[in-house]
Amino acid sequence: MVGTKADLTEESTLDTAVEAMNKYIEVETCVECSARTMKNISEMFYYAQKAVLHPTAPLFDASTKELTSVCKAAIERIFTICDADNDGILSDFELNNFQKKCFNAPLVAESLQDVKDVVRKYCTNGVVNNGLSLEGFLTLHLLFIQRGRHETTWTVLRKFGYDDSLQLTKDYLYPRLHVEPGCTTELTHLGYQFLQTLFEKHDKDKDGCLSPTELQQLFSTCPFLPWGDDVLSTVQTNKQNWITNTGYLAQWTLTTYLDKERALEYLAYLGYLFEHDTQRTAICVTREKSIDRVKKQTNRNVFLCHVIGPKGVGKTHFLQGLLGRSMASLKSKNTFPSSSYTINPVKVYATEKYLLMREIDAEITELLNPGDLECDVACLVYDASNPESFKFCATTYDKHFKGSNIPLLMVACKAEQTHVKQSYGVTPEEFCKANGLAPPQFYSAVDTNPTNLYTSLAIMAAHPHSPLASSEVSMGWMKIAAGLALAIGVIFGLYRYNKVRLSQP
Ligand SMILES: Nc1nc2c(ncn2[C@@H]2O[C@H](COP(=O)(O)OP(=O)(O)OP(=O)(O)O)[C@@H](O)[C@H]2O)c(=O)[nH]1
Ligand SMILES: [Mg+2]
Structure with missing residues (x-):
């Protein structure tokens, strides 16, 4: 919201503008300017650009002064994907990896310490065992936004596939993969490797099977469970009817074979694109059967x-x-x-x-x-x-x-x-x-x-x-x-x- 002709008045109208800003979430910023004196003209363009590229409204709820619930959910998904050992804490190693993937540069030890010190200051349980807890990670992003560094949070969100309304984009979820008649779709070595690492990450008790809780956890970054209860009749299970490692990989093989779109979509939810450029490296199209x-x-x-x-x-x-x-x-x-x-x-x-x-x-x-x-x-x-x-x-x-x-x-x-x-x-x-x-x-x-x-x-x-x-x-x-x-x-x-x-x- 832009106030013009600021050269004509001594009094600021910003108080009223801030009221409007709190009432209407669409209003990103208020600025008073004057074309005559050039006051705040460049600022006005800067804020206009920022409102388009790094909008506040999807991230921050001005009335509660908190992150919005969709923003929290997105950051939680990112946290889970980055927490490679699934211990609920981002270690220095995991934070560094996150930093490298999102900003193409590692954090020096000093900066890592600074980040943790700031988080510790604003969130009692933000740093646990010298790593960032989920609470701490959320606080860090809240601090970025409160200090006007929305672009930092937006860079992270966009890296993980989110659009302006914090939905995962179609390009991110559904890359095109053309399959000619007579050909089939199978997981590649990279695909199996990613899914096996995911299994090991979530098989907390290392019994080679996924309990219902472990399975739920594994798919916590997805909007829905991709498999119904019939999966238990489709693949190998143990005595307790829990999916075994073999059964888990077999079910993924089946999903890829019968419904490649779903396989591509779930690979994206699960974080395949954190490590790879496209899900297409996880799935291959076989040669036409008639040629075989x-x-x-x-x-x-x-x-x-x-x-x-x-x-x-x-x-x-x-x-x-x-x-x-x-x-x-x-x-x-x-x-x-x-x-x-x-x-x-x-x-x-x-x-x-x-x-x-x-x-x-x-x-x-x-x-x-x-x-x-x-x-x-x-x-x-x-x-x-x-x-x-x-x-x-x-x-x-x-x-x-x-x-x-x-x-x-x-x-x-x-x-x-x-x-x-x-x-x-x-x-x-x-x-x-x-x-x-x-x-x-x-x-x-x-x-x-x-x-x-x-x-x-x-x-x-x-x-x-x-x-x-x-x-x-x-x-x-x-x-x-x-x-x-x-x-x-x-x-x-x-x-x-x-x-x-x-x-x-
Ligand atoms: N004695 C004996 N009974 C069997 C055997 N296999 C299946 N049955 C019985 O035959 C009945 C039908 O078995 P299903 O495996 O459900 O047969 P189906 O062909 O899948 O049946 P639909 O899906 O209904 O067409 C069940 O009551 C089974 O218990 C077997 O090897 N020996
Ligand atoms: Mg039958």
């Missing part, structure tokens, strides 16, 4: 397996088996909200790949959507104890998978039950043989023994040209099994129920 096929080689680390079958055949239990959960252990976890996904690392030869399984219920073949068929490997599931269940697999195979280049495995669930004769015209074994498929695999959720089934699926997905995976191979049935045993050391006959089944006349 031609080159017979892939660099991908995440493979999607669709588990398709009619109602009640045991798909959910088969998916949970990937996490090592038997029927009994699932009963004890009956409070879990269900998830149509599971994900876990699986060894493919000497390297670890992620197998991401998705359950697809389909009462009739016709109800399958084109998207239900887009995967790296498919399982058609029937119930070994239900004579009507194989029919769905056979018709689905004929309608959707015959002649396609998606590797496919037939899986018979509830394998510990009496195996009944399927009412379909040919037996599942004959059907598979006739179509050049590997013989049906048997799975029982009663047994807690680890099965090689998941390894086989991951291998089929990663190496669609292996004898195990190709549905178009002209090799005979036994040759496929032998090829599999030799090439990848996964012996079909190994599985107990399979043995019983195969030895039956």
Whole structure:
């Protein structure tokens, strides 16, 4: 608010102006000037510029003389990100790192001491164990603003992605990442490294798992929790149903694969940009799958397996088996909200790949959507104890998978039950043989023994040209099994129920 013609009066009107300033938060500054005498003209331009570049209103509430609540929340997020060891105090090392990142220069020891002395003077609990507490950090910013050094606080806020209304900008949260059809998104080494450091920072009791409180803390810099309770059914947990380190990384892998925008957004909330220029270094786009096929080689680390079958055949239990959960252990976890996904690392030869399984219920073949068929490997599931269940697999195979280049495995669930004769015209074994498929695999959720089934699926997905995976191979049935045993050391006959089944006349 500018008072003009100040040369015409002896009396200042600033008192009235300050009243208006307190009443209307939009008024940043009051200044009286005169174009005739040039009094305060340069000041007026200075304050006008400052009001645009470093406005007070979003930061400071003049009526309470405190930081606004949005400003406090933003500074608290910044504090949490900078507190690398999560001890609630910014040590000299952490403060220096903060200073370097925000102002491109370290603080000399003397200045560090000065900062702490000032904070100590204005805030009793501002300095703890020779470091700045959150209270102290907030006080420091309040002091900057009270002394007219808004630009210091604004530089910090802008470095952490805030716009003039203290919202994180779209550019900060959602960098563009183009993904061509046939390509997928995966975390890079840098992405995993950042997320693993974050895990270690928040796993306070170092038990390799995140308790609900630790998980809440980990996401305290985000507006919402990115994962619902169904995460507990999707990834590995410990006996207390807490997410393990493996489960945590697997869930991030799933988020990146299925919803890259959310992964990019949450990486920003969590402070990835404090260390890196863009979230794009945390996520890579894989080569188009059709090129992988031609080159017979892939660099991908995440493979999607669709588990398709009619109602009640045991798909959910088969998916949970990937996490090592038997029927009994699932009963004890009956409070879990269900998830149509599971994900876990699986060894493919000497390297670890992620197998991401998705359950697809389909009462009739016709109800399958084109998207239900887009995967790296498919399982058609029937119930070994239900004579009507194989029919769905056979018709689905004929309608959707015959002649396609998606590797496919037939899986018979509830394998510990009496195996009944399927009412379909040919037996599942004959059907598979006739179509050049590997013989049906048997799975029982009663047994807690680890099965090689998941390894086989991951291998089929990663190496669609292996004898195990190709549905178009002209090799005979036994040759496929032998090829599999030799090439990848996964012996079909190994599985107990399979043995019983195969030895039956
Ligand atoms: N005996 C036995 N029962 C099983 C096995 N696997 C699943 N079941 C039972 O079969 C029923 C259905 O299992 P789910 O895994 O929920 O089957 P689903 O195919 O996911 O079912 P929907 O999602 O409803 O289509 C449950 O009552 C399970 O307890 C198994 O290996 N052995
Ligand atoms: Mg289910």
